[in-house]
Amino acid sequence: MKVFSVNQIRAWDAFTIAHEPIHSIDLMERASVAFVKWFCAHFDDRCPVTIICGMGNNGGDGLAIARILIQKCYAVQVYIVKHTEKGTPDFAQNLQRLHPQTSIQWIEQEAQIPTFTSNSFVIDALLGSGLTRPATGLIAKVIQQVNDSEATAISVDIASGLFADSPNAPSDVIIKPAYTIAFQCPKLAFFQPQCAEYVGEWHLVSIGLSESYEAQTPTPYFYTTAAALSSLTKARKKYSHKGSFGHALLIGGSYGKMGSIVLSAKACLRSGAGLLTVQAPRCGYDILQTSLPEAMVLPDWHWMVNTTVPDIKPYSAIGIGPGLGQDPQTLLMLKGLLSSLTSPIVLDADALNLISKHPDLLHSVPKNAILTPHPKEFQRLLNDQWKDDFEKLAMLRTFAQKLQLIVCLKGAHTAIALPDGSIHFNSTGNPGMATGGSGDVLTGIITGLLAQGMPPADAAIFGVFQHGNAGDRAAQKCTQPALIASDIINEMGW
Ligand SMILES: NC(=O)C1=CN([C@@H]2O[C@H](COP(=O)(O)OP(=O)(O)OC[C@H]3O[C@@H](n4cnc5c(N)ncnc54)[C@H](OP(=O)(O)O)[C@@H]3O)[C@@H](O)[C@H]2O)[C@@H](O)CC1
Ligand SMILES: Nc1ncnc2c1ncn2[C@@H]1O[C@H](COP(=O)(O)OP(=O)(O)O)[C@@H](O)[C@H]1O
Ligand SMILES: [K+]
Secondary structure, X not given: OEOOOHHHHHHHHHHHHHHOOOOHHHHHHHHHHHHHHHHHHHOOOOOOEEEEEOOOHHHHHHHHHHHHHHHOOOOEEEEEEOOOOOOOHHHHHHHHHOOOOOOEEEEOOHHHOOOOOOOOEEEEEOOOOOOXXXXXXXXXXXXXXXXXXXXXXXXXXXXXXXXXXXXXXXXOOOOOOOEEEEEOXXXXXXXXXHHHHHOOEEEEEOOOOOHHHXXXXXXXXXXXXXXXXXXXXXXXXXXXXXHHHOEXXXXXXXXXXXXXXXXXXXXXXXXXXXXXXXXXXXXXXXXXXXXXXXXEEEEOOOOOOOOOOOOOOOOOEEEEXXXXXXXXXXXXXXXXXXXXXXXXXXXXXXXXXXXXXXXHHHHHOOXXXXXXXXXXXXXXXXXOOOOOHHHHHHHHHHHHHHXXXXXXXXXXXXXXEOOOOOEEEOOOOOHHHOOOOHHHHHHHHHHHHHHOOOOHHHHHHHHHHHHHHHHHHXXXXXXXXXXXXXXXXXXXXX
């Protein structure tokens, strides 16, 4: 799914109005109906609903939502903040459409701001994607009052005061909703850690905007959906054999850190790789052979760390990094490996840290190599610091494009930057996966997919998605706090 900027969404709106064709008031009605459908499916009519409206189209949505909820017998109180003389035409029309007996209060001064009770829902329709400046004055006071209350706030399209495509200043006043119900497509802000408390749990509702506009309008940003990946899962042919599914080589582990490579290895096999060899220091030989009899082991002569450049001819993909350590002899091995590469590679953890310490190495990393840093590892690779998450994203994009690499910047909504300048935000996963070894599992999965011949960009996007999917299934079974990396492996399958 494409992620559009506010200007593009506005153009999408206009395109739909012109080409469907549909009147803008009817499009607003569709959006409001979609919001109410979500709302009623989640909350019954026992709690009072307060709808706070601005005078733009977001406020127009709020008024239409009020009318529809009243028809459904919800107890609704409407407040309109008079922040301008004249509302938008669709706002005005929806105001007229409200039943004369609807309870409407205009807020024209601070004393008229209500207190929001703890058992109520506050539907936030003050400001939407039309935000042009930070919220101030009366609107800011209302936002503050909502944030100070214990009412459950639900934002229409986007939290009032939150910029969709650019960072807010830390002092900006923004609604902190429990939920955001966004129309048609997510906003870039939804993927930024710094915006988390201004987004809450977000859901998309379709309002039937033009499919042809979506198809023909370019954007660097995408949100990965299961539907878009369905073509990547292929049934195995009847007469296929283990040789049909590639031979992966994983290099990692060191004394005291053998668990990492064991996790990667298990995940690699579960991703469907036909054969797996693990190169590990000699101390890991018994550990690997015992914990994972399905894998072959290539013991390094060194007892503690990996030092030997393997003969890479037999392997269809290589993954290196988990538990690797940063010994000087390991660095030499990594240098040798990078200079002799012919197969696709995943670089993770200490492989990335070694590269960060010896930045020249970055230029020997082949095009389309997949790097899987968490934010700290990425910051080391860049040797630079971003001032906010939007700048981090821009730096990620430039880095991947300039070096022609695939970079999976891990975390909630892992951002996968491709050499073509696109960024794909993942839609699966949960905070239960913030536990040692989760990233090692991902390295194994992507290496296994590469070994089976999946193109690197697909392997990165599909692997991250399935890793999160398995994590979500695991969390459902054992809860997020109890989740450990092995549970992700046990829940793998597609
Ligand atoms: N295609 C879709 O997705 C659909 C979208 N729809 C809905 O429309 C919403 C966007 O509506 P919108 O463009 O009228 O903007 P919205 O945010 O309501 O109004 C802001 C207005 O107030 C002003 N203003 C700006 N900042 C301000 C501030 N800090 N403090 C005070 N005022 C401020 C600014 O005007 P200005 O003062 O800058 O001239 C602006 O005109 C969208 O989020 C969704 O809910 C659906 O109905 C249909 C389909
Ligand atoms: N809050 C979260 N939501 C979703 N996924 C998460 C979250 N926290 C961590 N993860 C995922 O878990 C993995 C953690 O990787 P990493 O930090 O490298 O762990 P480790 O080094 O212990 O293996 C990543 O794939 C990341 O996307
Ligand atoms: K809003």
